[in-house]
Amino acid sequence: MRQQPYRRLWIARTVSQWGDAFNTVALALLVYSLTGTGLGVSGVVIAEIIPVLLLASFAGPLVDRFPRVAVMIAADLVRAALAFSLPFMAGSVFAVYAVAFGLSAGAVFFNPASQSVLPSLVRERDLVAANSGLWTAAVVSQIVLAPLAGVVVAAFGYDWAFWINGASYLASAAVLLRLNVPAGIAPAGRSSWYREAREGLSVLAGHRLLRALAGAQFLGALSAGATGALLVVLAREHLQLGEADYGLLLGAIGVGAAIGPLILSRFTDNPRQAGFVLGPFVLRGIVDAALATAAGLVPAMAALVAYGLGTSTGAVTFNSLLQAETPERLRGRIFATFDMLWQSGRLISLLAGGLIADILGIRAVFYLGAVLLFAAAWAGWHGLRKERANRQ
Known part of the structure; x- marks a missing residue:
């Protein structure tokens, strides 16, 4: 600041x-x-x-x-x-x-x-x-306003x-x-919109780490879209909680999301540390599985504080790594593509989540969400490991 x-x-x-x-x-x-x-x-x-x-x-x-x-x-x-x-x-x-x-x-x-x-x-x-400062301000603004x-x-x-x-x-x-x-860096020369868009996709597809992060982003969105929207259903049908209790669950997520970046910045300033980038995927996966298994307001609130912490720290470290790794002249195209991956995965998840909940039950949605988050962590880890091996 x-x-x-x-x-x-x-x-x-x-x-x-x-x-x-x-x-x-x-x-x-x-x-x-x-x-x-x-x-x-x-x-x-x-x-x-x-x-x-x-x-x-x-x-x-x-x-x-x-x-x-x-x-x-x-x-x-x-x-x-x-x-x-x-x-x-x-x-x-x-x-x-x-x-x-x-x-x-x-x-x-x-x-x-x-x-x-x-x-x-x-x-x-x-x-x-x-990124921690930007994220914390956004979360606190939402909680307060x-x-x-x-x-x-x-x-x-x-x-x-x-x-x-x-x-x-x-x-x-x-x-x-x-x-x-x-x-x-000034562009080498003006070309058509189509060629510039294709260049961004080509770089993303050919860059092992960016490709792995894109896969992790999409898998994370496939999980978060349904579990976020259907948390109210889990609260009513599985946890047997009322409307006021559901508000407490949302508040628990907000608390975790607000304190996560403050804790994170005390432990690392390196945007390339795999544990801090991919660990939050694992943490959120554990929380999804715990929510589908446990019962009661207090355990659910504790789990969702951890979920909020994982969401905020994951967003900060993921964006920081993406910013550090992406060539300056391509950042707009890469970030726009990642936004598109997130929203498309979220939309698919929203549409599929309700159907899965109706057929298999709400707990199945959260167990599947956990599996997708674990897969996202594995995809990112695989890409980071391969990239490190190439650089060595």
């Missing part, structure tokens, strides 16, 4: 996430009030996933071609305009879906640009600490939540205007 460029990026992303917390709560409540069904609320999630699948292959080359800070500012301004427009179309569920789609589309460009900029602002040895967003909606209506979100994007853009990034 003593480094001004990083501090500006941290402020911009954190302020933007404050608005996101208000928007997420208000959108879910608004759509439910318009449709009266859980399926309607699920439509918002689908509207947020589809842009990643459609636009990631275009966003990656664009992020690598143009100044990344400019891409982030443009994405913020577009999202601000969409957020401010929501109060004027809140009576139409299809218009709300369209705005949710647009907000997610802006993130498809913003997120790879942000991830690609960070290694240019800090040293490789600072990546773990830098999500309940406040509900109060704002109840007291003042949906409009204020959407206006707060729009203002957060404008504030983020204003901070980013003063972010100076050291010049990166």
Whole structure:
């Protein structure tokens, strides 16, 4: 935080996430009030996933071609305009879906640009600490502001939540205007979007470690999509818990996710340590199996604190390794591809999880989730070991 460029990026992303917390709560409540069904609320999630699948292959080359800070500012301004427009179309569920789609589309460009900029602002040895700071701010914002967003909606209506979100994007853009990034490697020459996208995929497929990390990302998404969405079903059908107890389970995940990066940065500053990158996959797999086996509120809460810790530390170390390993000129394309892998795996998992739960029971979903996470850890470990052998 003593480094001004990083501090500006941290402020911009954190302020933007404050608005996101208000928007997420208000959108879910608004759509439910318009449709009266859980399926309607699920439509918002689908509207947020589809842009990643459609636009990631275009966003990656664009992020690598143009100044990344400019891409982030443009994405913020577009999202601000969409957020401010929501109060004027809140009576139409299809218009709300369209705005949710647009907000997610802006993130498809913003997120790879942000991830690609960070290694240019800090040293490789600072990546773990830098990502920890960003992640902790995001989690704490969600924990603190999500309940406040509900109060704002109840007291003042949906409009204020959407206006707060729009203002957060404008504030983020204003901070980013003063972010100076050291010049990166200039592209060898402009080529077509198709060739640039194909080059990114070719590098990913040919790089043993990046390929292994991509496999781990997809397997992790196949697990997390269903287990995250169906935790409420596990709580009611297997753990026999009530609605208030389910809130405690979510709080336990938040506590673990908030403290994880703080603990992590005390143990390592090396983004290439396999245990810290892949261990969280194993930890989350153990938790999924424990949740499907154990019973009772206290054991479940303890397990979910560990799950939150594994999720946060895993995200920090995984991103740090990816940033350290990816060539600068390809970062936008690589991060956009990883986002697409995550969201596609999450969508498949969401669709399959409910079917598996209906046929085999909710515990089968969590046991299968554990197996997928163990497989993700093995895939990543295999790639890291092979890469080390090649370098030696």
